[in-house]
Amino acid sequence: MRLIVNGASHEVAAPDHERLLTTLRDRLHLTGTKLVCGRGECGACTVLLDGAPAYACLTLTAACHGREVSTIEGLAQDGELHPVQQAFIDHDALQCGFCTPGQILAAVGLLDRQPHPSEDDVRRGMSGNLCRCGTYPKIVRAVLAAAEGGAGNG
Amino acid sequence: MAKRFVTTKVEVEGREETKVVELPTREPEPWGVDASLHIVGRRDKRMDALEKVTGEAEYTADVQLPGMLYVALARASVAAGKMQSLDLAPALAMPGVRGAITMDDVPGIKLDGIQVFDRTIHYVYQPIAAICADTQEIAERAVRAIHPAIERLPHVLDAASALAPDAPRVKPHGNLHRASPRVASRGDIAAGLRDAEVTITREYRTPVALHTALEPHGAVAAWSGDRVTVWESTQGIFNTRSDLAEAFELPLSSVRVVKNYMGGGFGAKNGASLAAYTAVALSRKLRRPVRCIFDREGEQTDAGNRTATVQRVTLGARRDGTLTAISLDATIPLGIGGWLSSPARMYSEMYRCANVRTSETFVFTNTAPMASFRAPGNVEGAFGLESAMDVLAHELEMDPLELRRRNYADHDQDKNRRYSAKHLDECYRLGAERFGWSRARSRKRDTSARVRRGVGMASLAWGAGGGPPAYATVRINGDGSIEVLTGAQDLGTGARTVLAQVAAEVLGAKLDDVRTVLGDTERLPFASNSWGSITTASVGPAVRVAAEEARDALFEAAAGMLDTEPNELESRDSEIHAKSSDRCLLFREVCEKLGDVMIIGQGSRGPNPEKTALSAFGAQFAEVEVDVETGRVRVLRVVSAHDSGRIVNPTLAESQLEGGIIQGLGYALFEERILDSRTGVPLNPTMHDYKIPTIGDVPEIDAFFVDIPDTVANHTGVKGVAEPPIIATAPAIANAVADALGVEVAEIPMTPWRVLGSVRGGSIA
Numbered sequence: 001m002r003l004i005v006n007g008a009s010h011e012v013a014a015p016d017h018e019r020l021l022t023t024l025r026d027r028l029h030l031t032g033t034k035l036v037c038g039r040g041e042c043g044a045c046t047v048l049l050d051g052a053p054a055y056a057c058l059t060l061t062a063a064c065h066g067r068e069v070s071t072i073e074g075l076a077q078d079g080e081l082h083p084v085q086q087a088f089i090d091h092d093a094l095q096c097g098f099c100t101p102g103q104i105l106a107a108v109g110l111l112d113r114q115p116h117p118s119e120d121d122v123r124r125g126m127s128g129n130l131c132r133c134g135t136y137p138k139i140v141r142a143v144l145a146a147a148e149g150g151a152g153n154g
Numbered sequence: 155m156a157k158r159f160v161t162t163k164v165e166v167e168g169r170e171e172t173k174v175v176e177l178p179t180r181e182p183e184p185w186g187v188d189a190s191l192h193i194v195g196r197r198d199k200r201m202d203a204l205e206k207v208t209g210e211a212e213y214t215a216d217v218q219l220p221g222m223l224y225v226a227l228a229r230a231s232v233a234a235g236k237m238q239s240l241d242l243a244p245a246l247a248m249p250g251v252r253g254a255i256t257m258d259d260v261p262g263i264k265l266d267g268i269q270v271f272d273r274t275i276h277y278v279y280q281p282i283a284a285i286c287a288d289t290q291e292i293a294e295r296a297v298r299a300i301h302p303a304i305e306r307l308p309h310v311l312d313a314a315s316a317l318a319p320d321a322p323r324v325k326p327h328g329n330l331h332r333a334s335p336r337v338a339s340r341g342d343i344a345a346g347l348r349d350a351e352v353t354i355t356r357e358y359r360t361p362v363a364l365h366t367a368l369e370p371h372g373a374v375a376a377w378s379g380d381r382v383t384v385w386e387s388t389q390g391i392f393n394t395r396s397d398l399a400e401a402f403e404l405p406l407s408s409v410r411v412v413k414n415y416m417g418g419g420f421g422a423k424n425g426a427s428l429a430a431y432t433a434v435a436l437s438r439k440l441r442r443p444v445r446c447i448f449d450r451e452g453e454q455t456d457a458g459n460r461t462a463t464v465q466r467v468t469l470g471a472r473r474d475g476t477l478t479a480i481s482l483d484a485t486i487p488l489g490i491g492g493w494l495s496s497p498a499r500m501y502s503e504m505y506r507c508a509n510v511r512t513s514e515t516f517v518f519t520n521t522a523p524m525a526s527f528r529a530p531g532n533v534e535g536a537f538g539l540e541s542a543m544d545v546l547a548h549e550l551e552m553d554p555l556e557l558r559r560r561n562y563a564d565h566d567q568d569k570n571r572r573y574s575a576k577h578l579d580e581c582y583r584l585g586a587e588r589f590g591w592s593r594a595r596s597r598k599r600d601t602s603a604r605v606r607r608g609v610g611m612a613s614l615a616w617g618a619g620g621g622p623p624a625y626a627t628v629r630i631n632g633d634g635s636i637e638v639l640t641g642a643q644d645l646g647t648g649a650r651t652v653l654a655q656v657a658a659e660v661l662g663a664k665l666d667d668v669r670t671v672l673g674d675t676e677r678l679p680f681a682s683n684s685w686g687s688i689t690t691a692s693v694g695p696a697v698r699v700a701a702e703e704a705r706d707a708l709f710e711a712a713a714g715m716l717d718t719e720p721n722e723l724e725s726r727d728s729e730i731h732a733k734s735s736d737r738c739l740l741f742r743e744v745c746e747k748l749g750d751v752m753i754i755g756q757g758s759r760g761p762n763p764e765k766t767a768l769s770a771f772g773a774q775f776a777e778v779e780v781d782v783e784t785g786r787v788r789v790l791r792v793v794s795a796h797d798s799g800r801i802v803n804p805t806l807a808e809s810q811l812e813g814g815i816i817q818g819l820g821y822a823l824f825e826e827r828i829l830d831s832r833t834g835v836p837l838n839p840t841m842h843d844y845k846i847p848t849i850g851d852v853p854e855i856d857a858f859f860v861d862i863p864d865t866v867a868n869h870t871g872v873k874g875v876a877e878p879p880i881i882a883t884a885p886a887i888a889n890a891v892a893d894a895l896g897v898e899v900a901e902i903p904m905t906p907w908r909v910l911g912s913v914r915g916g917s918i919a
Contacts, residue, residue: 018291022290022291025216026218026289026290029218030209031209031212031213031215031216031218032208032209032210033209034213034215034368034369034417035215036368036369036370036450036841037450037840037841037842038449038450039450039840039842041840041841041842042368042841044368071209072207072208072209073208073209073210075208076208081204081207081208085207085208088203088207089199089200089203089204089207090199092199092200092203092805092806092809094200094203094206094207094646095646095647095648095809095810095813096367096368096369096415096416096417096418096645096646097202097203097205097206097211097415097417097646098213098367098368098369098417098418098646099368099417100206100207101207101209104207122849123849123850123852124850126849127848127849127850129849130368130841130846130848131368131849132365132366132367132368132418132420132817132846133418133646133809133813134812134813134814134815134816134817134847134852135809135812135813136812136816136847136848136849136852137812137852137855138809138812139849140849140852
């Protein structure tokens with residue numbers, strides 16, 4: 001089947017029951033998308049599916065035929081970081097970094113739906129992404145700063 | 155001739171050890187309060203952030219090698235038993251399965267005192283075999299085809315049943331750890347209690363908490379000839395190397411351990427894990443690279459935990475608040491193994507008191523082994539001690555903060571030695587001021603409202619001085635770029651960044667020109683585990699010495715080129731200036747003229763000062779809201795004031811404080827491993843059922859440092875930051891809840907159920 005990941009087309013021979021997370025990590029070697037809980041509880045494997053956040057661990061690859069999958073590896077364009085990525089760096093919104101790709105894609109999805117979120121909107125919108133290092137206060141700041149900078153309008 | 159090797163004391167996770175140290179080639183003057191520093195103390199950005207926001211940072215779970223095989227672990231489903239038979243044939247017959255190992259393949263290799271893949275079953279989820287296959291999916295399916303015959307034996311799950319007279323034996327020698335009870339005392343506790351005008355006795359309970367690092371334990375191993383390379387998610391590459399070398403009877407130089415990035419450790423990843431032993435053994439057997447990564451269920455059930463405690467506390471005091479007696483009887487179930495982390499430490503160290511007696515009983519149970527978990531011992535002890543201090547303050551009708559101030563310990567009473575520095579008083583003052591403590595305390599409590607507010611506080615101490623041995627190399631390349639090489643780890647703490655800041659400061663280099671290289675035993679000089687909040691205080695001084703040596707060499711080379719003397723030179727922004735003239739050279743220009751001459755500085759960490767305790771201190775203040783109808787506790791704000799000596803990078807250090815407080819909040823309110831009381835099966839081994847804080851649980855946090863360099867501790871003035879913030883959070887929150895409700899809380903986590911129990915059993919109906 002054909003899978004479009006970060007704008008590039010791939011022919012993948014994934015069995016019907018294979019989840020997108022496995023296809024991305026083990027077949028396409030896109031290891032930026034992380035496996036943490038594997039059952040939709042933590043958000044670490046968040047990707048964008050036709051622009052909307054989706055848990056890659058709960059998404060069947062077979063259901064993605066012809067759809068646009070965006071992973072953390074494809075977020076920077078022409079060597080320019082996405083404003084959300086830059087905001088995470090600027091506000092130290094990461095520690096160990098393991099949840100970071102999922103956090104960033106969840107934030108990109110949130111700002112796309114809601115370009116000018118309140119602090120409460122950010123907390124609600126990001127509440128599906130767990131972080132054990134406890135970078136949450138900085139994540140809130142980073143997402144608000146990215147929104148301020150117009151990240152959700154592009 | 156001066157001695158080259160001496161011994162010194164180093165404290166790690168509450169344990170003081172004697173270490174041999176090689177004296178550094180130089181011991182620089184401490185950077186004092188007035189030191190003119192430009193890069194140390196600056197809020198630079200995390201230097202590995204770019205790799206992390208682009209998904210390029212390679213974690214152990216991301217290592218993929220050609221021909222790599224995947225492992226799934228078969229685990230026991232009973233809490234105690236004897237395996238009668240283990241037939242792997244159905245698994246091995248499946249297409250794509252390449253091999254398996256059992257206990258017979260790893261004879262004598264032990265973890266937490268237990269034979270790896272032991273045929274005797276000690277706890278539910280104990281690994282019993284490993285299956286290796288072409289894909290993870292095949293390996294997991296193959297594991298499901300294994301049906302071991304296990305004869306069930308009676309088991310015990312908690313300390314009370316383990317200590318019952320006719321309890322089944324968990325260990326051949328019995329259920330008590332040999333060191334039990336561990337009793338320590340100073341003064342005369344009986345006299346102290348006689349002198350007391352007020353005495354309180356309470357019992358406190360803390361839960362088994364799970365680290366829940368997002369990256370699970372895992373390793374990838376690949377043999378080449380008689381040497382093996384192991385990627386492992388570890389807090390200690392050199393510890394892992396020696397563990398593996400010993401287990402597989404290899405010279406240390408035949409084991410290379412690599413760990414570039416890791417997705418959290420929190421104390422549970424301090425040596426070779428079961429995943430590493432498994433990957434190395436299978437890779438040796440099959441001559442292919444092998445990857446063994448725990449699944450989430452394995453991580454939540456068999457990757458270490460913080461021990462539960464029961465703490466029976468008696469405090470005695472004079473009417474004016476002077477403590478006359480502190481007594482603790484603690485029971486601590488270890489699971490099937492682990493080490494003796496000490497809740498007693500807080501009781502003997504935190505407050506001035508002549509008469510202290512602590513007794514700790516460590517018990518084996520048929521549950522998974524414990525492991526260090528961020529400030530092990532002190533977190534548990536702080537909940538008991540600091541809750542009891544509030545009860546005492548209440549009895550004395552005294553402000554809880556005032557009670558703590560009146561019992562300020564100005565030296566380490568147990569060992570009768572000075573502190574290198576202690577600014578807890580400043581933490582009390584600034585914390586109370588920023589929190590508005592007096593105002594909040596004097597606010598009238600509305601005892602009829604459904605949602606009630608309260609405030610509480612707690613103190614903390616943690617031995618975070620670090621120490622030797624630690625080595626660093628600083629080398630300056632032909633283009634003037636600089637590398638700091640040391641075998642330390644960055645767990646997400648920011649070690650990479652702060653070590654580069656130290657080097658850039660000494661060299662007068664632009665921080666952008668400096669790169670820190672960590673995490674490879676084959677290529678880097680030794681540094682110890684990144685545990686006990688020691689990395690910056692241990693390795694930073696070694697980096698400083700190495701950078702000084704490199705700077706001196708660079709200045710000597712530049713002096714010739716600038717027709718002056720080295721001591722006439724200074725550097726800033728990677729540029730060397732002659733003080734007396736306006737002549738200058740870029741580092742790059744000097745190095746290009748040197749050609750292939752590489753400037754290399756070596757540094758090591760010197761000994762700690764003698765007869766001196768090196769500790770970090772702090773005080774936390776919390777405000778909560780409690781709904782007395784639902785029992786729900788919401789933390790509104792936390793103010794956290796810390797004394798950790800000089801802070802190299804305030805932004806990164808504050809991130810650690812916030813993280814510690816948030817983990818402490820989880821410990822206070824949600825986190826608890828729950829076992830089925832009949833079978834010992836963990837009931838919440840998922841991230842949905844084992845609740846860690848989400849972004850929605852986070853209060854307003856004001857966490858800061860008094861930032862006074864500790865010039866006695868080491869010549870960089872730095873002490874540790876990582877563990878202190880988690881210590882005081884649970885008691886500060888519990889004290890705030892008690893303040894809100896007017897009834898005490900004696901057990902955490904303070905789930906709605908428990909809070910309602912307190913409310914209904916207390917004075918509020």
